Amino acid sequence: MTDTVVHAATPPPHILGYTVRSRTRIWVSYIVPTCLGLLVYIVQTASDLALSYQHFSQKEPALGAGTLVLVILPPVITFILVAASKEQRDCACSERNKCVVLGMGLLKLFLFPFFVIFRFCTRLFWAIEGLFHDDDDVERMKCLAKATQTSNIELYLFVQAYAQAAPQIILQLYHMLVQDMFRNYETSAVQSLSLVFSAIDLAAITTSYHRMESQRRVGRHYPWATPQQVDSHRCQLEQNERLCCEAERKKRESERTITSFPESDKIMENFRARKSLPNSGEATHELHIQGEDEVDNDALEQLETRALLHSGPIDNATDEEKIQGTRPRLKVRYEDLGDLDTIEVLDSIPETPAPPPPPKTAPPELPVLKSTEEDPPTPDLRRTMSDNEHRKSRRVTRPLSQLETFKDMLLVNAQLYIKENVPHPPKLLMGRLKDEDPEEHTVLIPQSPKPSPLTPKDVVDFYFPRPTKIVNGIQQDDFAGRTVSFFGWIAFITMRMLSLSTFCVFYPKAFFILVGVHYALMLGCLALETRCRGSWSRSLFLLLLAYIYIFVLMEFRVSFKNIRLWYGGYLVLKLVENITISSIWYANEEFESWWFGFIWEWIVYSGILFLATLIVYYCILRPKEVSLIVEDDSPQRDQQESPGDQAVA
Numbered sequence: 001m002t003d004t005v006v007h008a009a010t011p012p013p014h015i016l017g018y019t020v021r022s023r024t025r026i027w028v029s030y031i032v033p034t035c036l037g038l039l040v041y042i043v044q045t046a047s048d049l050a051l052s053y054q055h056f057s058q059k060e061p062a063l064g065a066g067t068l069v070l071v072i073l074p075p076v077i078t079f080i081l082v083a084a085s086k087e088q089r090d091c092a093c094s095e096r097n098k099c100v101v102l103g104m105g106l107l108k109l110f111l112f113p114f115f116v117i118f119r120f121c122t123r124l125f126w127a128i129e130g131l132f133h134d135d136d137d138v139e140r141m142k143c144l145a146k147a148t149q150t151s152n153i154e155l156y157l158f159v160q161a162y163a164q165a166a167p168q169i170i171l172q173l174y175h176m177l178v179q180d181m182f183r184n185y186e187t188s189a190v191q192s193l194s195l196v197f198s199a200i201d202l203a204a205i206t207t208s209y210h211r212m213e214s215q216r217r218v219g220r221h222y223p224w225a226t227p228q229q230v231d232s233h234r235c236q237l238e239q240n241e242r243l244c245c246e247a248e249r250k251k252r253e254s255e256r257t258i259t260s261f262p263e264s265d266k267i268m269e270n271f272r273a274r275k276s277l278p279n280s281g282e283a284t285h286e287l288h289i290q291g292e293d294e295v296d297n298d299a300l301e302q303l304e305t306r307a308l309l310h311s312g313p314i315d316n317a318t319d320e321e322k323i324q325g326t327r328p329r330l331k332v333r334y335e336d337l338g339d340l341d342t343i344e345v346l347d348s349i350p351e352t353p354a355p356p357p358p359p360k361t362a363p364p365e366l367p368v369l370k371s372t373e374e375d376p377p378t379p380d381l382r383r384t385m386s387d388n389e390h391r392k393s394r395r396v397t398r399p400l401s402q403l404e405t406f407k408d409m410l411l412v413n414a415q416l417y418i419k420e421n422v423p424h425p426p427k428l429l430m431g432r433l434k435d436e437d438p439e440e441h442t443v444l445i446p447q448s449p450k451p452s453p454l455t456p457k458d459v460v461d462f463y464f465p466r467p468t469k470i471v472n473g474i475q476q477d478d479f480a481g482r483t484v485s486f487f488g489w490i491a492f493i494t495m496r497m498l499s500l501s502t503f504c505v506f507y508p509k510a511f512f513i514l515v516g517v518h519y520a521l522m523l524g525c526l527a528l529e530t531r532c533r534g535s536w537s538r539s540l541f542l543l544l545l546a547y548i549y550i551f552v553l554m555e556f557r558v559s560f561k562n563i564r565l566w567y568g569g570y571l572v573l574k575l576v577e578n579i580t581i582s583s584i585w586y587a588n589e590e591f592e593s594w595w596f597g598f599i600w601e602w603i604v605y606s607g608i609l610f611l612a613t614l615i616v617y618y619c620i621l622r623p624k625e626v627s628l629i630v631e632d633d634s635p636q637r638d639q640q641e642s643p644g645d646q647a648v649a
Contacts, residue, residue, distance in 0.1 A: 012478045022135040028479040030127035038120040047194040054187045074160040075112040091226040119153040154223035161205035165198035173501035203489040210554040218473030243629040474623045481621035488613030495606035499578040506585040522549040
């Protein structure tokens, strides 16, 4: 990876591929989103409460009660989820009494708007405090850590988007469309305000969590996670950094150890030279033999001779003579041996160490080859008298001596590498302790009140390697990608909500049938994706996730195996469904108001805007894919995961 950030724990330090300063990142990633989120929450909550009061005052108690229930429902669901989570209970009860924790939970339930505003103000305060410190300063990092500290309020904001904002949009749109021309314009104004900010809230939450599972695998944690879960993600990132550094170090060491053979250049040069020579009847090779006479025990002399190997064909010979003829014969030219007594030859320093001394059974003089009438007697440099005892002596030459040295170097390097890098079992397990008393075979460990007994150093340093795996995911969106994604989801939500609301006005029964079929289809796709594995709490969560998929799609708590198939199929299904149900009422019904024609145009324009933002986001602004190397302990982690924790997540 060329980027400095290879995880999704924090927002990326760049916009459109250009790295920005830390101060700019604080503005675009912390201050601006916090201010906008605070404004949207205040206006949305106030308009919904005012709308409920307005419905009651207009003698419409059903609409008033429904609006008020949608406002109260998110904090109740959040309280139940937190109370059902074992992780959340243990974290809250570790510092306080259970009664105090229960009282604080009930207080947050009844006064939830004030705690949410306090949460936004706390994030805003620490983000602004970070601006007063230098770039990459420790104090600035501490301020940003406090600004992003996890809290149960984030879980409430997530539940609010789909338990309050989404059904509120359909309810208020339906009420506005069924009204005649003589309507209360104060109520309509408050309804418009509620519709706009509910859609903004739903789009903002969907933008933040639509690829949450892919980001969570590579470092991002849930904003409502416990400190223990945050520490586990931090340990995962540190483990990835350690394993990556170890892999890089081993790669550099392997590149340094893989070197070329010492004589490879000379060997290839001689091979090319022989290939370039024309073919002749007698193959001749000129070898430079430089070595020591291992037969002479008095003094080892430096030899440099030129020998000619004859390996030509033999005509009219028997099989035995042909076999003997194929063996090269060494012939020494005596005119080349005259330089051995000169000073120039003796001045050269041998490049290799001297070989070991010859065996004691070697004779004092060399045997002589069988001579013919044409050739004078020639000493046999290959053979000694020890051959009678079926033991062959080595032929000492410079290339063979270098090969012996290179072989010894390889053996020594292999032994050192195994000793330093390959883990070995401790001595206590192998029973090879070097005790002073050889008769004692048992290890006596003194009884001590300390929790860990005294053990040898080998036992302390012993480490069993664990299997690792590569986890793939994506980074968080930068400011430009998040902005384009937000407007794309705004367009998609507008198209979806207008289509469902207007279809419900004209065909109420068909509306509920359509929603039920769509819910069953999404539930079946989730069951096929997860293979129905997990506890009862996970199955219950799939029921809630299928409800969310009626409005939008997000990768949350379910990791999509084929992300393009899921998003492509879902978006095509939604576009076809929205255009179909809108065309049905637009072509078959008579309108009493210009509102329906205006809504039809908005549905078409919203679909076009959504497709445009989708193309720009996918082709230019989509986040980069990243990978982490982690230890493969997923089975143990799945066993330790509690049902309550899955319900909260």
